[in-house]
Amino acid sequence: MLKTLDNALELLEYFTRENPTWGVRELAKEMDMSHSIVHRILTTFESHGFLIQNQDTKKYELGTKLWEYGSIIRDNLRISDVIFPIMQRLSAETGESVFLTWLDYHEGICVEIAESPQKLKYAVSIGNRTPLYAGASNKAIMAFLPAEDQEAIIAKGLKPVTGKTVIDPAKLRDDLTVIRRNGWAYSVGEYSDSIFGIALPLFSNKGEVVASITLAGPEYRMPKSKVPDVLDTMRAKRDEIEACLHKMSFSYTSGRRAGG
Incomplete structure (x- = not known):
């Protein structure tokens, strides 16, 4: 459980001013992590408002919850x-x-x-x-x-x-x-x-x-x-x-x- 939480928090750190958007596959490759695990973390963050998915590009970016x-x-x-x-x-x-x-x-x-x-x-x-x-x-x-x-x-x-x-x-x-x-x-x-x-x-x-x-x-x-x-x-x-x-x-x- 702690390892999963650590992976999730590490994933958020990849969303920077220089790299504000990520697709599932490119982020999985960058983190050297399973595509399915990255997808699960991204969708979980999206469901809670921490990330949003651009419907045109299908890439993820930071959501308003973090701004709050x-x-x-x-x-x-x-x-x-x-x-x-x-x-x-x-x-x-x-x-x-x-x-x-x-x-x-x-x-x-x-x-x-x-x-x-x-x-x-x-x-x-x-x-x-x-x-x-x-x-x-x-x-x-x-x-x-x-x-x-x-x-x-x-x-x-x-x-x-x-x-x-x-x-x-x-x-x-x-x-x-x-x-x-x-x-x-x-x-x-x-x-x-x-x-x-x-x-x-x-x-x-x-x-x-x-x-x-x-x-x-x-x-x-x-x-x-x-x-x-x-x-x-x-x-x-x-x-x-x-x-x-x-x-x-x-x-x-x-x-x-x-x-x-």
């Missing part, structure tokens, strides 16, 4: 009520986009964004999942994870997102050491070409890293010489956000798997 659960999580985090106004003030003061990346096992997930008021700006979609080794928002989290989690992420393989993504394990470890020592991360073009990112980690009241707050925009607007001044503003807002999290007694690391 996502909305519940955002409400429980009280992002819109408490954290989002702080992000808006940071965006207004700096003129750049601000986004909140939450730790979900070995990935980051964007849960809120306050867009820059400028015409040329960096935009990211809420719900977007990203690898923890690519870009300031993710590396600011990864740097403060336990060493065994960092090594597990590296062991899965480092794939380039852009030409500047750090995919050499030794270089990545060095970067994480510097970020951990400095307490913040800065990158240009590691996740999106010609886009800078400045990120600070967010910690629970138990001292666990749970998220990061990131300022991002076109590279030309943020040379490294300007970073120290911006960091002072970001740290003040970071402290406000962490204070809110601590008042809510928020102290878990989202998606942390036992033994993972």
Whole structure:
């Protein structure tokens, strides 16, 4: 029974932004699993609203039930009520986009964004999942994870997102050491070409890293010489956000798997 549940949950993880739809046979091949088992799992999820089947292509995609659960999580985090106004003030003061990346096992997930008021700006979609080794928002989290989690992420393989993504394990470890020592991360073009990112980690009241707050925009607007001044503003807002999290007694690391 537990094996069946594990297979079913693993199957859901294949529905990503990059691969949002799957046919039965192609998914069975990708998972190296029996066609009949995959079909049974898909139809079960469909019957409960977690997946829907496109009647024209016969492929499956995520259903509205998962969107409902996502909305519940955002409400429980009280992002819109408490954290989002702080992000808006940071965006207004700096003129750049601000986004909140939450730790979900070995990935980051964007849960809120306050867009820059400028015409040329960096935009990211809420719900977007990203690898923890690519870009300031993710590396600011990864740097403060336990060493065994960092090594597990590296062991899965480092794939380039852009030409500047750090995919050499030794270089990545060095970067994480510097970020951990400095307490913040800065990158240009590691996740999106010609886009800078400045990120600070967010910690629970138990001292666990749970998220990061990131300022991002076109590279030309943020040379490294300007970073120290911006960091002072970001740290003040970071402290406000962490204070809110601590008042809510928020102290878990989202998606942390036992033994993972």
